[in-house]
Amino acid sequence: MAKESGRNKIIETIGLSLQGNDEMILNSINLVLVRNSILGIIGPTGSGKTSFLRILNRLIEFDEGYRVSGSVLFENRDVFDPSVDLGELRRKIGMVFALPIPLPMSIRHNLTFGPKLAGVKNHAELNDLMECGLKAAHLWDEVKDRLNLSALKLSGGQQQRLCLARIIALKPEVILLDDPCSGLDPISTAKIEEAIINLKKEISFILVTNNTKQVARVADRAAFFLRGEMVEYNETKNLFTAPKDKRTEDYIAGRFG
């Protein structure tokens, strides 16, 4: 595995562990997200992938009874440092959830919700951010004439792109995708994958999914998680064509999962 220089690492976890109520959910994960790349994480349900994402932007603190140890460096700064502004952190490390969750307001307000919290007041600027987000998420053409429509009225695929657009409007450094296409049809999935690949020049992604093929299609590097351990991490093509670990090979081949 190629060693990345410090400048290229946007996120690095060192010995990151997550202790749940009575079990270890993540066990000493060392993982690097390279700037302007897509890192795919695969693994069966319950392997700790989602928990891993939720630690990175500290959304894990929303849950009860967990203890995190080890460190997460974002742009060489520990995200658990007391001086970190949580709002700022979460704006820089955005997240798209497995279920599309539009807020119960108009498309426009969904898009300007985040920027307004960040203190943007200027109307033209808010509109720019909204348009930029919707365009990058390939949703603009479908909704530009009905921005005041409730976001709840959109189709599932459109809602998920709205969620992606909502994050992009915040100009994040990293976007965490928690199985964003799990409930979507192949066409909607393709639109989201296309959007992600186009955005790679500005944003770095971590894509967690049960869909192994999706990782093979879009990710530059891939990691395989199993029962809270990171079994393997490599360039995507190496991981898929020449897995070093027998368990990775078995999982990719579909022998368990």
Add this chain to the structure above:
Amino acid sequence: MKFLRRNPVTTQRLADTYFSIMAILVLFVLLFILGFILVKGLPVLNSGFIFGIPREMGEAGGIFPTIVGTFLLPLVALLFAVPLGVGTAIYLTEYTRENRLTAIIRFGAECLAGIPSIIFGLFGFVLFVVTLKMGWSLLSGGLTLAVMTLPTIIRTSEESIKAVPRHYREVAFSLGATKWQGITRVVLPSALSGIFTGIMLALGRSIGETAAVIFTAGSSLKMPASALDSVRTMAVHFYILAREGISMKNAYGTAALLVLIILVINTIAYYTMHKFLEKTHG
């Protein structure tokens, strides 16, 4: 009864008929009460009655001060009860985990909800009127009604805040919201219609209350000049006119106007709410 089991279509028809009759009966009772009051009361209503000052204990003249009292007293009550009640509900749902304290608060609210209003009247009399020396006043009455309606507001607000999907909070946080921003910009707007229903219930109870009001706000027929003046609400006025046999005619007039006012308030309130929901939920 054998045919019932054999023929589901007949059973269904019988059920349909039964439910329709029940619904019509209830509607009939409601309309009868409403009609009775309006028929007896409407002829009394004229501008002199509505905007006039009562004379001879209400036997003659109008009822204007009691209309003012009817609006002011519940307003004072809501002024205290809404921030307290909604605040408590937010605390219970957003700021604590389930523990002994929340259980006690919830149990306390449940108990309060079941206490007869006259007990609240007595409590308000002892605490606000006598001990805190507020006398029979708008303030004493308002505070008493606030205590009385607090459980309703807490329960309905809590239920509607709990019904807001947990995901909305996570999304708000993931977009950089602080807890306060998440609550004020996502949770409360989503819970608003439920909270509003609770407030309307509290308002209705306050407007119609007599026992607790007589004990704490008194029954002065004068126009209140300050929060420490005694007031008489229309419900109390009706009670006194009828009870003391002062004037049944004016009692019915007061009742009819009270019913109309409540109808108007409810219509306006629900219309406004509907407009608001339409705007946010599309």
